[in-house]
Structure formats: C-alpha cells, structure tokens
Amino acid sequence: MNLVEGVLAGDRLAIARLITQVENDTPEGRDALNRLFSHTGRAHLIGITGSPGTGKSSLVNQIAHAYRNPANGTQPCKVAVVAIDPSSPFTGGALLGDRVRMRDLAGDTGVFVRSMASRGALGGLARSTAAVVQVLDAAGFEKILIETVGAGQSEVDIARLAHTTLVVEAPGLGDDIQAIKAGILEIADILVVNKADRPGVENTERALRSMLELAHPERMKSISCGRGGRGNKPKESTLEPLNSDIWIPPVLRTVATQGGGINELMTAIDRHVAYLRETGEWRERERERLQDELNHLLQAILVAHWREGVSDSELQGMVSRLQDRALSPLQAAEQLLDLEKIPLI
C-alpha cells in the first residue's frame, strides 16, 4: 500500500510517514500532496494561540476530549492535533513537549497527535504546517486543532490557516495597554481567559472586554443606551452581537486542567462555525488562505529557481561589497536580479 492510499484509508503509520515526508519537503511528499489535494477542504481547522504558559496544550487536550466525548449524544468527531514548538535558532534542534499535557487523548484511535518543530519560521507555525494539515484533512479528521508556538504579539499566521482562532490569555500577564496593541488579540475569534481560578482574572477579562468595546464602538453605543443610569453595573451579557452579520469575539473563562468552562467554549466554537457558514465567510477565508499559500509557493519557487543560476562566490562577492558600504542592499538585490539569470515576466 503506498502512502497516499494509506492516508486515504486512515492508516496511522501511513499518515505519520507522509507527514514526515511533507515536513522534509521531499519529492515523494510533494507528489502525495498533489494527489491528496482533491480530498481536502472538509475539516474544520481550529487554531489555538497565546503566550507561553497560558495553558494552550491543556486546553487542546480538553477540546479534543470534548469532541471525542460529546455531551449531547451526537457522534464523536475524529480529531487531529498539530502542536508546534520552537526550533533552536542555533542548533536547529527542538524539544517538543506538548504531548505531556495531552495524556487524556492516549489510547483513542480517533485521535492523532503530531508534534512539529517550527524549523526557523517566525509566524508561530512551521513552514509546512499548512501542508501537514492537508494530509490530516485528507485522512478524514473532521476537527484539526493547531496549537502554535508560545506566541508573543505578532505571531499571527494561524489566523490565515484556521477557520476559528482561539487566543488564550491568563491572569497577570499584562495590563489594558497590552490589550489595545495591534497583533495577536486582533486575530481572535474567541478569547479565552484560562487559569480562571487564579487571582486577577477579573482584570484580565475587563481589559479584553474594553478592548472589544473599542474595536466595535457603534454596536457598544447602542447597547449602552439601553443600560440605564450611570450607576448601574454593566451586565456580563452586553457582548451579544446585535447584528448577526458581525462576529464579536466572546470572552470566556476556563480552567483547562480541571475542565472548567469547556462546555461554554465548545458552544462558542460551534456558534462560530455556524456564523462562518451562514455569512459565507467560510468560503471567503478559504479563498484567502489558498491565495496566501499560492503566493508563498510562488515566492519560494522563484527564489529557488533564481538561486540555481547564481554561484555562491557571486553572492558572497555582493555581500562583501555590501559590507564595504559600496552599495545598498536594495541596489545589490537589483543588480543581482539584473543579471538576467531568470526571465522576469
């Protein structure tokens, strides 16, 4: 049985081996991806991102567990997890420790957990994560959970890849100025305040909610009209969207190590899927993602193609001239490309 047939049949060894080929970008891996592509596009991709130590892996463990053991008697979904941890910038090695938190998933043949090293990519994912997700999609996993590296502020690639992005925060990590900075909080479809049994959870939640108010001022205005006098305490439910065409990220509290708040989180994820489907955003996001992937591939192939026609000595000579400040990096790039080693259309 070849790897492609094995993957389509859901054979776990074939899935694992093909993922390795895809990660290493081998000719066999590329060929398999070409053949599997028509079988992809069915899975719901859920991204989980947030700072290191906020409990992303524990949350993934709980979400996967909930999909495998649905409370309302529906069929359990097949779940795959792709967990990314950073590679060392010096040695290229990596310690992948996300499995440590996912022990509840062991022994369940409907779950596949794969760890990936970021291998030098900076956006919170590895370069081949999208392709690995395609393999799992083709293998019939209905829910694919993608856990990014512990992300700081600008590791936002996950929002491109996933249909639903969860940004995980924990109490005590930053004030309300952090909450209005650009970057990771903007990409959230659902905001999760994990470790909600810790002190300071109210402050974190308030900072996130006030950030959302600034992001959606019109909607908030109409809500505050109906709230009555100034002395009244705002109700928790003020974040329900008035207009169903706008998705307002809910702010949810969880305690992932004990399963607290997971039911509410699962409901929110389901609601987000329904929203994406009803508004047509599902297709729109998919289109943007495919466009993005095409752009990346075009860049990579063009650069690789061009590099084949340039000798190392030529390139190093140019770097030396840069170091002598004989010309600027932009001039150097233009000169190298003008060598007409590659027909630029």
Added chain:
Amino acid sequence: MAERKIRVLVAKPGLDGHDRGAKVVARALRDAGMEVIYTGLRQTPEMIAEAALHEDVDAVGLSILSGAHMALVPRVLELMRANGQGDVCFFVGGIVPETDVKPLMNMGVMAIYGPGTPSSKYISDIRAAVLGEPVA
C-alpha cells in the same frame, strides 16, 4: 528539499517519578540538532508506542530507574513491531543490572546507557543508526 531531521522520542514508562536523566538526555539531543519529543512521566507501553507511531520517530529512548525494564522494554518493542515500527532505533537509559544487558540486547535494544554516559556517546550512536541506513 529540506534537511532531514532526526526525530527522537524520549519516554518515561512505568511508575518511577525521576525524570531528571530523561530531561538531560532530551536536552543533549536537542542541542545536537535533533527534534526530541518528550512524553512526560508515568507512561504506559501503549502510550509510548502510540506516541512513537504518531510522531514517526527515528529513535525511541526509554528512561527506566524502577527496575521494571525486563517487563516494560519487551512490551514496548512488541507494540511497536505490531505497528510496523520494528525498524526504529531503540535505546534504554537508567539503572540496568549487568545480567539483564544481554537479554535486552537480544530483544532488539540498540544500546543501554547507564549513569555517567557522556552525551557524545549516545548522540553519535543515534546518528550512526539513523543516518547510516538508507532513508525509507
């Protein structure tokens, strides 16, 4: 084509709770440029074989200080063979009496590393075992 990375699973089977050795080994392999998947404590042989399968590792290292190696090692090896991973390089670290070394090697263990083994030893052993053979 990207560089081939050696992927290693470092696992702690059974009930002993001392994983300092496993972490030292995991760190040394990481610093040698390998991708190391660490399972955490108290894993069953089934959990270890499943992790090795999902992660498609080139090598598996078990750290055992409990004395249960003659029960745990053959069970993990048996499960991995059943999964089609009989070709994975397999090593053991920890406290293993001299009399058990040969039986373990006969089961298919590549090497057993006791306390004080320099990291350069197991790093070069793994490199030789994984890269010496043609890539599947």
